[in-house]
Amino acid sequence: MPNSNPYDWIDRALNAIHQAKWYRQETTFDGAPGATIEHEGRSLLNFASNDYLGLAADPRVRQAAIAAIEAHGTGSTGSRLLSGDRPIHRQLERAIADLKQTDDAIVFSSGYLANIGTLVAIVGRRDLVLGDRYNHSCLRLGVAAAGATLMDYEHADPLDLAYLLDRHRADFRRLVIATDSVFSMDGDLCPLPQILELAELYGGMVLELIQMGTLSKALGSLGGYVAGSAKLIDFLRNRAPSWIYTTALSPADTGAALAAIEIVRSEPERRVQLRENVAYVRAAIAQLTAAVPGRFRLLPSDSPILCLEVANVATVLRDGQALRDRGIFVSAVRPPTVPTSRLRLTVMATHDRSQLDQLIAALGDIAAF
Ligand SMILES: Cc1ncc(COP(=O)(O)O)c(C=O)c1O
CATH class of the missing domain: 3.40.640.10 (Type I PLP-dependent aspartate aminotransferase-like (Major domain))
Known part of the structure; x- marks a missing residue:
């Protein structure tokens, strides 16, 4: 009979995941979903939701x-x-x-x-x-x-x-x-x-x-x-x-x-508003990527999902945290989910203009480092 523990491989596999910086964990939010969400007692602007039309809390x-x-x-x-x-x-x-x-x-x-x-x-x-x-x-x-x-x-x-x-x-x-x-x-x-x-x-x-x-x-x-x-x-x-x-x-x-x-x-106006919001953010990001060449690359998109590709895993994790420090929640996605690291922003119909402007300002801020 082999005397090793048959579950030992799980430790080794988890270690390998950590070493590759592929370890993932949930972020827990309180309250109802919407353009803002509650995290650890703070309200964050939510640019990570699939609730594009803002219906989950309607x-x-x-x-x-x-x-x-x-x-x-x-x-x-x-x-x-x-x-x-x-x-x-x-x-x-x-x-x-x-x-x-x-x-x-x-x-x-x-x-x-x-x-x-x-x-x-x-x-x-x-x-x-x-x-x-x-x-x-x-x-x-x-x-x-x-x-x-x-x-x-x-x-x-x-x-x-x-x-x-x-x-x-x-x-x-x-x-x-x-x-x-x-x-x-x-x-x-x-x-x-x-x-x-x-x-x-x-x-x-x-x-x-x-x-x-x-x-x-x-x-x-x-x-x-x-x-x-x-x-x-x-x-x-x-x-x-x-x-x-x-x-x-x-x-x-x-x-x-x-x-x-x-x-x-x-309420077709919800979809119209969503398209307007996406166009607004996309145009601002295009200006930003032109102003700071090489820092972010906006991946081709025809939807409310806008992805900013960055250099590597360490950068996307740092950028995700820097945005969170500025009150904005976006998903930092990385291999093995995707081939290259990226900030994944999702725009909602229920974001108002000032919330979109806060996102754009925060991206401008973090682009500088
Ligand atoms: C392209 C695509 N297919 C399938 C799914 C799975 O859908 P669901 O979340 O309802 O399981 C998703 C999203 O999660 C998706 O983006």
């Missing part, structure tokens, strides 16, 4: 979650196919299908589970998934769980995708091209028209057109969905294990998402 969304709990309790108490189905689940799925202009939709307990379950359902060992190199972790894990072959094409590069299709398509049964729409750690968009053209040419499905989305970000709730044809959704209800074998989305999350969709529909 009184109408909160009230809908409370009403759903009052009507249906706190837990769904079973999977959708057994005892967990409630009328609000179908109402939410119909509302999503309406919003996305598809026949139908299916809601999962998270976006992460939506992608895994969908891939496991639609591909297997004889199939090929071509994925953008920067795709979200759940797409990668979904392909692995499905047992399909994953090949990465260079980020947002249709030429590389075409090259791989030409070389490998014929060796496989089904083909899926899987891409994030908005790359969450960069902020740029996938080249959808070219991807659709290639998918048609090579007889592939597109896991973007089989539209997967999250309820956990702009809708201020928790959960994920797939929207698509009636047949696809019917098939997923029968074959997506992360939907079949897990407890149905909670009443509170379901009620909140339904209310949020209604607000998104009836």
Whole structure:
């Protein structure tokens, strides 16, 4: 019998993570989410939230979650196919299908589970998934769980995708091209028209057109969905294990998402304000990067996610802390989450002009050192 402790490797692995400066930890916030958040008794300006439209603390969304709990309790108490189905689940799925202009939709307990379950359902060992190199972790894990072959094409590069299709398509049964729409750690968009053209040419499905989305970000709730044809959704209800074998989305999350969709529909001005805020910050950052060349590089972005690439891990950690000292919270992201270290800023519709100006002033301040 070996006399070493079979769990010793965890210590060694943790040490290696620390040495590589890859160790990550939660930062805990108090109070409700919004343009400002409470941390250790201080109020910080929040430029790290996925709640782009400011709905996670909206009184109408909160009230809908409370009403759903009052009507249906706190837990769904079973999977959708057994005892967990409630009328609000179908109402939410119909509302999503309406919003996305598809026949139908299916809601999962998270976006992460939506992608895994969908891939496991639609591909297997004889199939090929071509994925953008920067795709979200759940797409990668979904392909692995499905047992399909994953090949990465260079980020947002249709030429590389075409090259791989030409070389490998014929060796496989089904083909899926899987891409994030908005790359969450960069902020740029996938080249959808070219991807659709290639998918048609090579007889592939597109896991973007089989539209997967999250309820956990702009809708201020928790959960994920797939929207698509009636047949696809019917098939997923029968074959997506992360939907079949897990407890149905909670009443509170379901009620909140339904209310949020209604607000998104009836208040388009929120999206207009978000776009204005993003344009304002982006223009100011462009001026700053021109004034202090080499200090930050603004990565290409077409979304509320703006990433400032910096020299290395030590710099991003120092910059993140320096911003926090100035009352501003942004995410400092670094390998292994992303290939290069960067400050990841997310702009919200509910930031006011003076809050945006404080961010810009603080970035100007830290650019000087
Ligand atoms: C591109 C992408 N896909 C999937 C997910 C997972 O969604 P969720 O947070 O609802 O699990 C996220 C965000 O976390 C994402 O940015």
